[in-house]
Amino acid sequence: MRLRIDCSYDGGQFHGWARQPGLRTVQGELEHALATILRLPDDQALHVTVAGRTDTGVHALGQVCHVDVLPEILDSCIGHMPTNGIEALERRLKHVLPADIVIRSISSAPEGFDARFSALERTYVYRICDAGKAVDPRMRGFVLAIPQLLDVDAMNEAAALTVGLHDFGSFATPNPGGTTIREVKRARWTRIPDSSLVQETGDPAGYRVPALESGLVCFTIVADAFAHNMVRSLVNACVQVGNGKKNLDWFARKMAEPVREGSTGPIDARGLTLEHVAYPPDGELAARAQAIRAKRTLES
Structure with a gap:
């Protein structure tokens, strides 16, 4: 299933969003936290796709990303909490992530949602x-x-x-x-x-x-x-x-x-x-993603 993650971060201590070997990045911290909570080995690490790949030192208040995860793996983080897998993951992420990354919400993404390509x-x-x-x-x-x-x-x-x-x-x-x-x-x-x-x-x-x-x-x-x-x-x-x-x-x-x-x-x-x-209404998400993947020209 695909999850939408809304987050904020202070970019001052990050080398941008995108994961880079040996450097502290927002994507790297988030993917590491997800792997830790869901107990995933390195060869099953999750990839987080973001709406806007911010540069080194740039901040975000309303960043949006998505991640695909098997329902049974998601439910494994519930433990003894009287809740569902999505809420359990949100609670655990808030405790595991460093203070300069804040999870605002996690939700089940609508059909066709792509954090990057569906954005208006x-x-x-x-x-x-x-x-x-x-x-x-x-x-x-x-x-x-x-x-x-x-x-x-x-x-x-x-x-x-x-x-x-x-x-x-x-x-x-x-x-x-x-x-x-x-x-x-x-x-x-x-x-x-x-x-x-x-x-x-x-x-x-x-x-x-x-x-x-x-x-x-x-x-x-x-x-x-x-x-x-x-x-x-x-x-x-x-x-x-x-x-x-x-x-x-x-x-x-x-x-x-x-x-x-x-x-x-x-x-x-x-x-x-x-x-x-x-983002557009839910029913237009897939069409928007398909259209924006086309290479732009001034004529189009």
Whole structure:
């Protein structure tokens, strides 16, 4: 049977999602925990398929993955718990996994569900503290600090050029046999206003608890999928426009001529979080997976 696993992780101490020999990765930790709980030998290790393969240092709030497991093996983890195999596995994973990986839920996947290929869109957010302001130490692993004051309006002019179906070859590298053509649905920079968690208080002179993201500059981008380093490279290019080092014409040329060069490399990973993965209704999952496996072209 196929299980859907929704999880979150702090990517700061991981070499990305994908399993790599000798390196600590999210996939490696999750697959090791599953093998331990289900008492699987090395030659029967489970493979976990993920919606978005995050890079080294990138975080996830709403990551989704799936794993296939025989029902009798799943039920073997119930032990003395008065519950079913799925709930038993979720409970045990929460105790076995390290603190920087959190299981949000485990469920039986609908027919045709594929965590990667069934996804309709992924949402990423990049968080920046600009103008040399001090970063809240609680957010230091999730926010990039830069000394310049950013021009958010100029950055939004650049971001608007990314919306639609484009070849993002100036900002990404394809997987072997793959492509850098992607469809960006929304891309927007926002300066979060200084605000309090409680908007009304009985004592106007009293202390108001500030919202954690107050004052940050945040980039939200939604696309059907993302190529390797695409989001961080787009953020880097937008920041160069926002701090005055590059202009909008330069950004437009990079969109029109999909060729990598030094000024469009990826920015620091720490500010990037995979926030959400969206899927179609259950009855459309298999068709979506079949369609997305086809290699993209700008004409299609």
